[in-house]
Amino acid sequence: MLAQVCAVLCGLAALALLVRARFPDFWSEVFYLKDLLLALVRVLWRRRLRPPFLAVDRFEEQVARQPGGTFLVFERETFSYSAADRRSNRIAHALRAHSALRAGDTAALFLPNEPDFLFAWLALAKLGCAAALLNDNIRSGSLLHCFRCSGAKVLITSAELQGAVQEIIAPLIEDEVCVFVLAAECVSAHMQSLTEKVENVPDSPIPRSLRATVTFSDPAVYICTSGTTGLPKAAVLSQNRLLAALAVLASIGVTGSDVVYVTLPLYHTAGFLVGFIASVETGSKIILKRKFSVSQFWKDCRKHNVTVIQYIGETMRYLCNTPKMENDKEHRVRLAIGNGLRADVWKEFLTRFGKIKVREFYASTEGNVGFFNYTGKIGAVGRVSFLHRKLFPFALIKYDTERDEPVRDANGRCIKVSTGETGLLVVKITKLAPFVGYAGNPEQTEKKRLRDVFQPGDVYFNSGDLLKIDHNNFIYFQDRVGDTFRWKGENVATTEVSDIISQLDFIKEGNIYGVQVPGQEGRVGMAAVTIKEGAEFDGTKMFNHITKHLPSYAQPRFLRIQSTVEVTGTFKQVKKKLVEEGFDPAGISEPLYFLSAQERRYIPLTEPLYTSIATGSVRL
Numbered sequence: 243m244l245a246q247v248c249a250v251l252c253g254l255a256a257l258a259l260l261v262r263a264r265f266p267d268f269w270s271e272v273f274y275l276k277d278l279l280l281a282l283v284r285v286l287w288r289r290r291l292r293p294p295f296l297a298v299d300r301f302e303e304q305v306a307r308q309p310g311g312t313f314l315v316f317e318r319e320t321f322s323y324s325a326a327d328r329r330s331n332r333i334a335h336a337l338r339a340h341s342a343l344r345a346g347d348t349a350a351l352f353l354p355n356e357p358d359f360l361f362a363w364l365a366l367a368k369l370g371c372a373a374a375l376l377n378d379n380i381r382s383g384s385l386l387h388c389f390r391c392s393g394a395k396v397l398i399t400s401a402e403l404q405g406a407v408q409e410i411i412a413p414l415i416e417d418e419v420c421v422f423v424l425a426a427e428c429v430s431a432h433m434q435s436l437t438e439k440v441e442n443v444p445d446s447p448i449p450r451s452l453r454a455t456v457t458f459s460d461p462a463v464y465i466c467t468s469g470t471t472g473l474p475k476a477a478v479l480s481q482n483r484l485l486a487a488l489a490v491l492a493s494i495g496v497t498g499s500d501v502v503y504v505t506l507p508l509y510h511t512a513g514f515l516v517g518f519i520a521s522v523e524t525g526s527k528i529i530l531k532r533k534f535s536v537s538q539f540w541k542d543c544r545k546h547n548v549t550v551i552q553y554i555g556e557t558m559r560y561l562c563n564t565p566k567m568e569n570d571k572e573h574r575v576r577l578a579i580g581n582g583l584r585a586d587v588w589k590e591f592l593t594r595f596g597k598i599k600v601r602e603f604y605a606s607t608e609g610n611v612g613f614f615n616y617t618g619k620i621g622a623v624g625r626v627s628f629l630h631r632k633l634f635p636f637a638l639i640k641y642d643t644e645r646d647e648p649v650r651d652a653n654g655r656c657i658k659v660s661t662g663e664t665g666l667l668v669v670k671i672t673k674l675a676p677f678v679g680y681a682g683n684p685e686q687t688e689k690k691r692l693r694d695v696f697q698p699g700d701v702y703f704n705s706g707d708l709l710k711i712d713h714n715n716f717i718y719f720q721d722r723v724g725d726t727f728r729w730k731g732e733n734v735a736t737t738e739v740s741d742i743i744s745q746l747d748f749i750k751e752g753n754i755y756g757v758q759v760p761g762q763e764g765r766v767g768m769a770a771v772t773i774k775e776g777a778e779f780d781g782t783k784m785f786n787h788i789t790k791h792l793p794s795y796a797q798p799r800f801l802r803i804q805s806t807v808e809v810t811g812t813f814k815q816v817k818k819k820l821v822e823e824g825f826d827p828a829g830i831s832e833p834l835y836f837l838s839a840q841e842r843r844y845i846p847l848t849e850p851l852y853t854s855i856a857t858g859s860v861r862l
């Protein structure tokens with residue numbers, strides 16, 4: 243073990259001397275990256291421990307270190323590390339006694355942001371089980387699909403979500419799934435109250451031997467990423483990835499005395515890894531919120547002495563859009579971690595709310611590389627360092643957006659873009675940068691692998707993201723291939739919109755894309771939707787839901803009602819066809835609707851209305 247760490251360090255030192263002449267920035271890079279390097283050493287160190295040291299073992303270390311320290315604050319409740327430990331022990335005992343769940347199995351968590359989400363996850367981790375985190379907004383077919391992807395045999399849900407599980411109970415019974423509800427009462431005889439069982443078991447520690455068979459390549463967490471296909475995919479995070487996340491996230495400046503405000507959903511990487519897992523590493527206090535709320539944000543920060551906040555681009559914009567207050571700068575927030583922050587919002591945020599260190603990063607849930615902005619260059623997601631290139635060989639390659647594939651030369655090889663040019667990020671798949679793929683979906687997994695990139699037989703991870711590197715090695719996120727479009731200067735994530743649309747009870751599936759409107763920049767949102775059997779399209783309900791949950795730029799202005807989802811060919815082709823057909827009723831036989839802000843509902847899109855929109859007399 244020690245020998246290995248020494249070898250790594252000596253190797254790095256030798257490398258350092260060699261490259262010093264060619265890379266004058268080298269030492270400043272090492273300075274910036276020293277925490278990252280220490281983190282790497284820590285990961286290597288832990289990986290050698292037997293029995294295997296998992297993320298949950300770090301939690302147990304924290305419990306031993308500061309049993310009375312606050313782990314979590316949620317609404318009016320406060321949980322110490324010891325209380326959280328005991329509660330998760332009880333859940334683990336109950337699960338073990340009342341289900342067949344054993345190390346190596348998977349259970350799905352279909353829970354809102356609440357303490358039991360974390361306790362149930364800890365319980366599963368203590369048993370050596372993987373957890374599939376299900377988006378609590380998805381319903382019916384998508385929910386079932388996501389659940390099945392993970393191969394879970396146990397589903398844990400909450401009082402408020404059991405109705406959604408009831409909708410899919412028939413196939414769950416068929417698959418012999420064990421459904422537990424964290425409530426005293428269940429709506430169905432096919433569900434069991436976990437609350438009641440938890441009360442009748444001891445809170446004694448779960449022996450580590452129960453998880454001794456778990457290896458680093460085993461799945462730890464499945465995270466559903468809703469793709470363009472409408473059906474989500476389950477990205478697999480291995481134990482190794484979790485361990486790396488633990489160390490890397492702790493290297494970005496969060497410490498044990500920090501108070502971390504977690505408002506993002508725990509079922510996504512941002513909330514789960516950056517909010518929860520990183521706090522387990524550092525031993526910080528978590529202030530958990532059910533949802534992000536603009537009006538409560540700063541009040542909460544002041545009340546709880548929050549020092550670290552998390553963001554996604556939108557949340558920062560919402561905060562900046564509120565009326566200015568005299569006490570805007572009265573808070574203790576010193577660090578903001580997240581991604582998707584646009585340069586102008588960033589500047590405004592800093593001017594308005596004071597000197598907060600912003601750590602912007604780029605990473606995808608399933609990807610095998612990440613970039614961090616260590617330097618403070620507004621607009622960039624990070625800086626490409628020499629070490630980074632060595633450890634994670636990546637390239638930006640030319641991409642043909644029309645044909646939706648990388649450009650290849652006469653020999654069939656991909657072509658690197660020149661400095662300052664935008665290209666598709668591809669990352670060599672290696673031992674250090676593995677790509678695990680999607681659970682139960684070899685097809686989608688293979689699609690993310692790009693072969694014969696620069697040499698016959700080489701394999702790269704296709705990030706699907708377009709990035710740019712400038713002459714000073716700063717790296718900038720530009721766009722997502724296929725998944726996003728821009729409207730009124732804002733990126734619209736189609737997945738986010740389809741998540742919202744699929745919450746409507748009459749919608750079966752929604753496929754979101756952008757269409758061009760004559761005389762307008764960018765593309766405006768359009769949704770091709772299918773209606774559930776026996777249900778009817780309700781233009782008013784749809785309007786209310788969409789305008790309530792989506793920012794104006796992301797609201798689909800046009801709807802196209804399809805009787806079936808086209809399944810032939812790759813989904814991209816289907817989407818491409820829809821984009822090409824646009825919203826002209828003359829060329830489309832299916833019913834079309836238009837979001838009328840005036841009438842506050844979706845109204846049928848007629849030929850005269852189409853003409854008014856196309857000529858600009860009806861403004862969008």
Ligand SMILES: *[C@@H]1O[C@H](CO)[C@@H](O)[C@H](O)[C@H]1NC(C)=O
Binds near residue numbers: 545547
């Ligand atoms: C926040 O800090 C102040 C001043 O140090 C302290 O009086 C207060 O109790 C703290 N509040 C919480 C919730 O920790």
Ligand SMILES: *[C@@H]1O[C@H](CO)[C@@H](O)[C@H](O)[C@H]1NC(C)=O
Binds near residue numbers: 588616621622
């Ligand atoms: C990078 O971080 C610095 C300092 O935290 C910040 O000022 C800068 O705006 C960041 N750049 C980007 C593009 O996020």
